[in-house]
Amino acid sequence: xxxxxxxxxxxxxxxxxxxxxxxxxxxxxxxxxxxxxxxxxxxxxxxxxxxxxxxxxxxxxxxxxxxxxxxxxxxxxxxxxxxxxxxxxxxxxxxxxxxxxxxxxxxxxxxxxxxxxxxxxxx
Numbered sequence: 001x002x003x004x005x006x007x008x009x010x011x012x013x014x015x016x017x018x019x020x021x022x023x024x025x026x027x028x029x030x031x032x033x034x035x036x037x038x039x040x041x042x043x044x045x046x047x048x049x050x051x052x053x054x055x056x057x058x059x060x061x062x063x064x065x066x067x068x069x070x071x072x073x074x075x076x077x078x079x080x081x082x083x084x085x086x087x088x089x090x091x092x093x094x095x096x097x098x099x100x101x102x103x104x105x106x107x108x109x110x111x112x113x114x115x116x117x118x119x120x121x122x123x
Contacts, residue, residue, distance in 0.1 A: 002027040004114035012091075012121050018084040020089045022097030022114060029078055030055050036102045038071060038082040039107045040093035041116075047107035048093075053080050054103060062105070087121045094118050 008020035022036070029036055038054040051061035053071045061069045065084070073080040084091060095117050098110035 002099055002112045004099065004112060006055045006095060006114045008095075008117060008119070010118055010120060012087055012119060013123050014088055014121055015086055018082070018087050018091065018119055018121075020082045020095055020097075020117065020119070022080050022082075024078045024080075027099075028070075028075075029053075029073055029080060030075055033101055035110075036073075037098045037100065037104075037107075037110055038108050039096045039098055039110065041096070042090070044095040049105050049107045050082065050084075052100075052103065054094040060103065060105075064115050089121045092119065109117050 003025045005023045006020055012018045032055055034055045035052045038050040039047055041047050049062055051069050051071050053059050053073055057073050068085045070083040074093045099112040100110035
């Protein structure tokens, strides 16, 4: 069973870059047809898909966030990383990493999820 675990700072100052890492166990991030996403849920709002990195290493981002988003991977560590630049308080949310069997932009189509990590943007 694939397990995912998010890590990173819980507090980020406005205008800085948010950086989170997802550590994967029980399966390789290069397994064919595996898509690894970052998803967030602001307080009182629904899930928002941020972007994915595919088993091939290709990436796809939510157009509303693409100018500030970068997702990369370290295959030697079986990890993938989210960087979100120029953050504002509106980026405050619970951030999740997740795995799915297809290149979906719909958060709920992802089948394996980490427990989530709270990120607050505040000075």
